[in-house]
Amino acid sequence: MQQSFVYFSILLCIFEIFKFKMPGTILENLSGRKLSVLVTVLLLSQLACFLVGLISPSPAGIQTILATVCVDPEPEVRDKWFSRNCPKKVDLRYDNALEGISPNNLVFVVEMPNFQQDFSRWQQNLAGVLQIELVYRSGQKLLNPMIELTLDARLAYSNKVKNGGKTPWTHYTNAITERYMDCIFNDTAIENKEGYPYDCSMVPLFELGSLYHDYYLLNLRLPYDSQKELNTHLLKVEEIFLHMIHMNGGFTKVWISLKSIFFPIIVTIMIWFWNRVHLLSRTPALLEYMLIVLGGTLAFLDLPIEYLTLHFDMPYMLLLSDIRQGIFYATLLSFWLVFTGEHMLIQETGERNSLRKYWKHLSSIAVGCVSLLIFDLCERGMHLVNPFSSIWVTPLGTNLALTFVICAGLCAGIYFLFLCYMIWRVFKNISIKRSVLPSMTQARRLHYEGTMYRFTFLMGATVVCAGITIVSFILNQYTQGEHNLDDSMDIELTSIIHTGVYGMWNVYICALLMLYAPSHKQWPSEPTCSEGEEVEFSRLSSEPSTTPNEISSLTSFVAKANIE
């Protein structure tokens, strides 16, 4: 028993060197004082990110516009635009005004934005949601209908001219699309129901990925055709509102500034990290590859290409930013998995440092991300072609979209089960190892302690970051849209949360890159490995890559010893 334990210790000492091609990281070798200074700096920059949110307005703004109803005497002639001051307007509330008018004559006109404003390119993108006010008319059956709408929507744009005034409306896009609207009449106890509104669900209409022009104009028609069954179930429409959601310029400015600050920092840290890895006379370890890739995706996310939208029309920005975020999250999730796997403290096979080992685990991320990507391409990708399209409107599209989303959700579930299982195993191994720590030689103890410290440090930091993210977004859902008449206190919790959380992940990754970079300090194991070990150690460490068979035999021995 004593004999085998000695062997076991010798072998473990050797095995450590192969297993962790990242022998010592800065984190382990940093003195407590330096570490506390670094952590303080990181926390301060984190605090700064939250504070930046204070000056920012809420991320997105909304304007509700009531459509002006114009009468088009010649609906057949299509290439003309109705603006708010069209020659003949009509009020749908008064029946007698509607005599002799057919549905095809009616044009709902929405000029965006309202109140003689114009869009700024800082406002980035625009989404339009329709709210159609249906009213009850006496004699009608009280139903809670689901109404199929056919919308003939056309968008035009116009720009400011330098000496005041606007350019004429120019066609931007048009489409005939279908939407569904659920309506309920939930107040049956009113004496006189005539003219009372139904409570109808909102209808998403369009999404523009870029806000390049100064003014937009929506001309919306609800064509009626009894043969093609277009809008045959539509009840009395009294008013149509368009809720127009845009990003706030102030928020975009703050956001881009954050990105512009983080981008050079992260790139510098990456270069420093890679130099450091290359200073070592060995090939980089898997974790080091993962770290640099993670840094790279963050740098890609931080790259402030939004500046370009100020000069170029880039309708694909929404899609691009989705993809950028997707890549980053996928890499982050993969990193956690690989990190946990590499700290398992048990060498299962002789195979080292390869992503192939993790293919089972990583495939859940891959499948999830690909299905989300397909979904995103179907929804936001399609918006590039037709801003009025939506995958959710047709039953087939809804099923497809749900399939992709559910698939992604399942993958996320599987991933987290995997991750939790692996983390549980690591902690189990750590507690086993911790009990035998005092009996180990100093070298091995240092390795193990280092590994455990590294792992628990990252776990701690990750759990804190993920926790803060989840809590803040839940908090955000609850505090959204609180109405405030006297808006003298203009603190926007939403933007604080967004800048804060974004800053947090940046700080997190910077910290990872800095703390998990290989250390230059010599770990004290070489001189302190006890005599018998030293011989073995020096022999093997000088030519590690040439003895794969030996390693596998050694590790199998380790496994045996472990059981003992």
Added chain:
Amino acid sequence: MKAAGEVYPGQFTKNLLQVDIELDPNVIDSIKTGTILAFEHCRNVFRWERWNCPTEDFERHKQQRANKELAFTQAITAAGIVHAVTKNCSRGEISDCGCNSNFGGTTNSQKVDPPSSSKQIELNTNVKDKTVKWSWGGCSDDSTYGLRLVRDLLENSKENATVLSYIEKHNYRLGKQIVQQAMIKKCRCHGVSGSCSLQTCWMQLPPFHIISKKLKEKYRKARRLISENIEATIALGNSVKREDRTSNFLAPEDSLVFLEQSLDYCLPDQTQNWPGTKGRFCSRTKSNRTTASEKRSCRNLCRQCGYKVRREKMVVRKRCNCVFQWCCSVKCEMCSEIVEELYCD
């Protein structure tokens, strides 16, 4: 919704706006619309009550008594104005809405606004500042303008501090507050891939019948105040800021207040121009949709007032089985129905 032959309170608006602020004609129009809206809904809610919102009560005249009904009228008018102004804001008719609280454009309006640093800045904005503000942080909700208008026009008007104006302002504020409380929150997610990582919410005006219903509830629970107490408070309050006075314990924050007991409204009253309930219709309709006030209407309107309930069988031709065809045609059948009309005699 406008029924022909109905007399609308036009005078009210004129009297209401005895404030020396030059208003945008569109704002004045909205105020009129709001008053009409309030009136129509008042009619509807009080259809089976003894007092049924006569047009005269919506006109402000000197001999009005500060009773429960007046309190309701004031509150619902304020609510109607907020509602109508907000709607016209979204229509784009009132140009100062949304990004600016400056509705007067004259020096008067600046005085009306209670001084606060952010407001002062807002008031001094010119078009350029407005554009900067809009592109930086978007515009505030449309309702903000309507709420401020009511606050500054009705609540903070510079009329001499009498007991009556105290009561009046309180009720206006309550009407406004009811609208604010009844706002419906709507949200839309537009984060990554349309997820709710980024969500934008806004407050939407509720249909007005929700507001009138809530106000009727307040009418039932209205509090009577004692005139002398208020006088004393006002005398004290002259040295105190205006805002503090409204938060006085005398007028409970969330109830309508009045001074005088109402008439019983059974008999005609010449001074109040009240015709009495004789000749009014009542209803004995029983279904699960019938409101409590309709159920007890015959007792309330007729028998308790000493009148008898008379029946009259009538053949009523009604529109029925209507088929609506978007947008502008309605095909209805005409059904004849024998209806038993009940009225007080």
